[in-house]
Amino acid sequence: MQRRFEVGGQEFRYTPPGMTRIDPEPGDQSMFVFKSAEMIAQYRAWAERFRGGRLVELGIYDGGSTALLAKLFEPQRLASFDIKDDVPELTRFIAINGLGGRVFANFGHDQADVDTLEATLEAQMGPEPLDLVIDDASHLYAESKASFSSLFPRLRPGGLYVLEDWSHDHRRSAAMHQMIQADPDGAVSSAVTAALHESGFQDGVSPVTTMARLVLELMLVAAVRPDLVATIRIDQDFAEIERGTADIAGRLVVDDHLAPLPMLLDLRDEAASSQVS
Numbered sequence: 001m002q003r004r005f006e007v008g009g010q011e012f013r014y015t016p017p018g019m020t021r022i023d024p025e026p027g028d029q030s031m032f033v034f035k036s037a038e039m040i041a042q043y044r045a046w047a048e049r050f051r052g053g054r055l056v057e058l059g060i061y062d063g064g065s066t067a068l069l070a071k072l073f074e075p076q077r078l079a080s081f082d083i084k085d086d087v088p089e090l091t092r093f094i095a096i097n098g099l100g101g102r103v104f105a106n107f108g109h110d111q112a113d114v115d116t117l118e119a120t121l122e123a124q125m126g127p128e129p130l131d132l133v134i135d136d137a138s139h140l141y142a143e144s145k146a147s148f149s150s151l152f153p154r155l156r157p158g159g160l161y162v163l164e165d166w167s168h169d170h171r172r173s174a175a176m177h178q179m180i181q182a183d184p185d186g187a188v189s190s191a192v193t194a195a196l197h198e199s200g201f202q203d204g205v206s207p208v209t210t211m212a213r214l215v216l217e218l219m220l221v222a223a224v225r226p227d228l229v230a231t232i233r234i235d236q237d238f239a240e241i242e243r244g245t246a247d248i249a250g251r252l253v254v255d256d257h258l259a260p261l262p263m264l265l266d267l268r269d270e271a272a273s274s275q276v277s
Contacts (some may be wrong), residue, residue, distance in 0.1 A: 063090025
């Protein structure tokens with residue numbers, strides 16, 4: 001069962017965790033957000049802090065999150081980016097609500113292409129600093145880090161950079177592990193193991209590195225450079241990185257601010273990867 005809520009005259013649908021999305025009936029003009037009630041509550045809290053601000057969203061999905069940001073935050077400017085070619089529902093929402101001069105939906109953009117990202121933001125947002133950036137795009141380490149290096153310096157001191165669903169892949173891996181452990185020789189275990197191999201896992205090792213590694217790196221930066229990363233707040237769904245007061249010329253190279261880790265953990269080791277066993 002999908003649940004509904006309304007913001008600023010726009011109805012939204014959302015699916016509680018563990019449930020499958022249901023497409024709307026013909027004529028249903030509601031927008032879908034793939035978030036839990038708790039995540040939506042956090043968006044409302046951010047809106048109290050950044051209403052009327054300058055926002056960037058990476059990852060449009062079906063457009064519901066962009067519409068939710070537009071209604072909740074009433075932003076001065078909102079630029080959203082996605083690698084998809086188009087989301088007609090969002091294009092229609094922007095037109096119907098007369099938001100063409102304030103809300104920009106940019107399609108066909110790879111979040112790791114920071115040259116294009118920066119040029120687009122300069123044209124749409126101008127040179128003024130940003131208040132909030134939400135990265136809910138690829139959830140991959142290298143791509144997320146590239147965007148962070150470009151956008152974090154554009155935040156004003158006290159602004160937030162949010163890595164959304166940073167732990168999703170790890171929670172999914174934990175669930176798979178529990179399924180295998182509960183039935184090690186059964187059909188469920190065999191199906192999960194086969195699915196992992198089809199996804200490129202070898203001996204339980206993932207073929208990709210997720211944005212969780214970026215979260216860990218930024219924790220280490222915060223430990224030695226609080227003028228860059230003032231605070232980090234982490235829960236199951238979000239990692240909130242607050243920008244400090246330091247001047248940042250150009251892009252922020254995170255690796256330049258990682259202290260050497262001589263013992264158990266070296267996050268700069270390219271061989272490091274997440275593991276499911």
